[in-house]
Amino acid sequence: xxxxxxxxxxxxxxxxxxxxxxxxxxxxxxxxxxxxxxxxxxxxxxxxxxxxxxxxxxxxxxxxxxxxxxxxxxxxxxxxxxxxxxxxxxxxxxxxxxxxxx
Amino acid sequence: xxxxxxxxxxxxxxxxxxxxxxxxxxxxxxxxxxxxxxxxxxxxxxxxxxxxxxxxxxxxxxxxxxxxxxxxxxxxxxxxxxxxxxxxxxxxxxxxxxxxxxxxxxxxxxxxxxxxxxxxxxxxxxxxxxxxxxxxxxxx
Amino acid sequence: xxxxxxxxxxxxxxxxxxxxxxxxxxxxxxxxxxxxxxxxxxxxxxxxxxxxxxxxxxxxxxxxxxxxxxxxxxxxxxxxxxxxxxxxxxxxxxxxxxxxxxxxxxxxxxxxxxxxxxxxxxxxxxxxxxxxxxxxxxxxxxxxxxxxxxxxxxxxxxxxx
Numbered sequence: 001x002x003x004x005x006x007x008x009x010x011x012x013x014x015x016x017x018x019x020x021x022x023x024x025x026x027x028x029x030x031x032x033x034x035x036x037x038x039x040x041x042x043x044x045x046x047x048x049x050x051x052x053x054x055x056x057x058x059x060x061x062x063x064x065x066x067x068x069x070x071x072x073x074x075x076x077x078x079x080x081x082x083x084x085x086x087x088x089x090x091x092x093x094x095x096x097x098x099x100x101x102x
Numbered sequence: 103x104x105x106x107x108x109x110x111x112x113x114x115x116x117x118x119x120x121x122x123x124x125x126x127x128x129x130x131x132x133x134x135x136x137x138x139x140x141x142x143x144x145x146x147x148x149x150x151x152x153x154x155x156x157x158x159x160x161x162x163x164x165x166x167x168x169x170x171x172x173x174x175x176x177x178x179x180x181x182x183x184x185x186x187x188x189x190x191x192x193x194x195x196x197x198x199x200x201x202x203x204x205x206x207x208x209x210x211x212x213x214x215x216x217x218x219x220x221x222x223x224x225x226x227x228x229x230x231x232x233x234x235x236x237x238x239x240x241x242x
Numbered sequence: 243x244x245x246x247x248x249x250x251x252x253x254x255x256x257x258x259x260x261x262x263x264x265x266x267x268x269x270x271x272x273x274x275x276x277x278x279x280x281x282x283x284x285x286x287x288x289x290x291x292x293x294x295x296x297x298x299x300x301x302x303x304x305x306x307x308x309x310x311x312x313x314x315x316x317x318x319x320x321x322x323x324x325x326x327x328x329x330x331x332x333x334x335x336x337x338x339x340x341x342x343x344x345x346x347x348x349x350x351x352x353x354x355x356x357x358x359x360x361x362x363x364x365x366x367x368x369x370x371x372x373x374x375x376x377x378x379x380x381x382x383x384x385x386x387x388x389x390x391x392x393x394x395x396x397x398x399x400x401x402x403x
């Protein structure tokens with residue numbers, strides 16, 4: 001179990017699920033959840049390659065930290081946009097956000 | 103190294119076990135009849151429950167959570183910095199100060215823009231330390 | 243013993259990720275995402291990334307998940323428990339995601355990855371601190387500018403007018 005392939009397969013399942021969520025969901029918050037799954041899958045790959053590549057340097061883990069930082073900033077801004085969309089349009093369906101001026 | 107995390111796993115296991123045991127226990131000792139009506143109602147401190155529990159929040163909760171998460175991430179960078187601080191010395195202090203100064207700009211922004219004050223309160227009769235809260239135009 | 247724990251954690255992660263994507267109630271999706279993020283933190287522990295596991299709990303579970311739950315609570319009409327949402331194009335999306343999954347996992351399994359023999363560190367925090375202060379100094383400082391921009395932008399957007 002403790003080999004690179006199992007982690008890669010877990011992360012590819014997570015990635016596909018996140019992609020499926022992003023493609024099918026129309027609710028902005030649900031799309032954001034799909035994006036979080038994709039980010040976690042990528043992060044898992046970074047850390048898995050870092051560990052099985054020898055762990056002489058920890059570059060993969062530093063990348064993981066920066067991805068988490070990016071995810072925090074992205075979630076904060078994305079949810080602010082979704083809340084504003086709800087305030088202006090009374091909906092969170094991202095298909096209804098098709099105008100430049102709300 | 104991951105054996106260091108075994109206590110956490112054991113802790114989670116026993117927490118789940120305790121919750122499950124309590125559910126089984128209450129299922130055993132609670133009376134089987136006389137279930138219905140008010141007993142299935144939501145408990146709201148003895149009052150008659152009103153509306154759903156899933157209500158729309160005030161947006162100020164979101165602003166506070168937002169400020170929290172930004173400084174949460176800041177703290178995350180301070181842990182590894184604090185561990186190596188003695189080894190690196192002054193350089194680490196300068197680097198972290200630059201990092202903090204940039205974020206303090208954001209802190210000052212939300213402070214000046216009044217996002218941190220929870221209740222934007224005005225009072226009708228303000229005396230002493232409440233004087234600044236008094237609404238303009240109303241007599242005291 | 244460790245293997246059993248690994249399998250259980252991986253199963254919890256994947257099952258709750260399925261639930262996140264397929265549940266028709268947004269609140270349940272949000273709670274399932276909690277378990278997914280916890281499971282990924284557990285997998286980080288198995289990958290000898292102790293600091294990253296703590297970070298995952300601290301920032302993802304303690305921060306981002308709270309924001310997402312607030313987002314769910316803030317974007318629904320008062321006293322409306324119906325958080326169902328329209329899904330569309332399930333078949334085509336599922337097919338393409340499944341094909342992509344087969345492709346990625348086929349590549350991942352068949353490629354001869356360059357793997358070294360791991361040196362086990364006692365703890366990664368000190369080394370990560372040195373890397374952030376020397377090698378990754380510029381990204382570290384730029385991250386604060388990113389956070390500043392996110393803070394000001396999101397506070398401006400979500401302020402009550």
